[in-house]
Amino acid sequence: MTIRIGKIGYLNVLPIYHPLETGEIANDFSIVSGPPSALNQLMDAGRLDVSAASSIEYARHPDKYLLLPDIAIGSRGPVQSVLLLSRGPVDSLHGETIVVSAQTHTSAALLRVLLAEWKIRTNFVTGDATAILSRGERPQAILCIGDEALNLRFHPDYPVRTDLGEAWRTLTGMPFIFGVWIARRDSLDRSGQAVRRACDTLIRAKVWGQTNIASMCALAAERSCLSREELRSYFDGLVYDLGEAEKQGMTRFYRHLAEHGIIEDVPSLNFLA
Template sequence: MIALGKIGYLNVLPIYHPLETGILPNDFHIVSGPPARLNVLMDKGELDISAASSVEYARHPEKYHLLPNIAIGSRGPVQSVLLLSRVPVRELAGQTILVSAQTHTSAALLRVLMKQWNISVEYRTGDATRTLADGQRPAAILCIGDEALNLRHHADYPVRVDLGEAWRDQTGLPFIFGVWIVQRTAVATNPHKAIEGCATMLRAKQWGQDHIDELCVLAAQSSMLDNAQMCSYFDGLVYDLGPEQQEGLKLFYRYLYECDEIPAVPELDFLQIQDRVPA
């Protein structure tokens, strides 16, 4: 069995649905969780292949290969990575932002953007949904995934900054929140098995893109969003990691290095599996 990490959000449904339902035969044992947990499991070597925060690859490039042309990102508004604020963002200077504990990349992106905007704030990690349910009202909240979709119209937070859109406005490039990575040790130990697992992931991605309309309807059944809203959400997502997406990722890594978030700007080291994936 191949231990495969799955982000527990709707945005990866198009890739994992054909694997979990058996539409595409596979040898995966799927472990689901928020990005931050998958990052830890990959770092410990407890998963062979996984979706992971873009930051995780940048922090440990010596441990991983990137899967080619598969990612989770946006080319503008992403809708599920939001800074919710009670006041205009410029007025947050000197205040504290509650940051979801589930995210690494989105938290790093927020720090990069705040530095670009020359706004100095403090950050506190926590659970946004629980904090609001307890009656607390932080000045601003960074929330991601399904939580962001559910909280984006909260009456106490009239200012909403979509970080995918903010990045596009700042750089003109897509933003890559997550990548798929494979352990170098897994490839070295059993290259055929690891490469075939990665090739299956690319086939799953293609299946999801070919069936995105029906997957929108399926996703809406377990969400607060209706069919039209869910289709709008998926339409704003990027699952490719082509030249333009790679430029966005490289720029993000350069910014992270300049902010002392990572020790060096990593090379994008892709596992060579294209010849094993049917056209």
């Protein structure tokens, strides 16, 4: 069975998927690339077997998925690629409208949690920040993720940059996990050996990427507006492991989501054996 693997189409997963796509780590995957929101939908529909996904996707459908152990995308502070860009201080956004990227689910939910904790009430509209700004429009605030956030983070019309990874650490003292890797339970039932082998391969690819992060920065610099030094700072700020502290941060996030009515219940973290 060829395992259908979902890949987030952002720089942050380059260290994991580069060795898979170049054959450094042997595999026979069918890799599908897309933004987190699209991969969430494909996993929910059963069109992928294993995928990187928004951490909130697992919380919404824990009956469908198992988490892969010790692989994730998160931060223990500034993440640099999940930013609320605003024209004024965050507390001045009360009653204003925030443009939220359609590509994100977890980051949008995290922003809702943070604003609720800060007692700031806002409205939200979904939009393409890059396209909106290119038309000359200047909304009061925009939530950007991934490569778009890296490209827009120093936009002169948005001097206030709130890094949601850092904001979460300030609020809780914990790491934040934006993305996880999940396997469909029914795929495991059909082809357990192939799915487990795919999970082992992803873990080996993660280790390869961490070991070769300098060469990943050089490669990323060829296709990015960021320098090698900026990319090294970016990658060094990311968490690719899913240890105990990260699991605690996930559970804390899920508790906040349940408290604010974004999910019904706090799911248990169930892992692929």
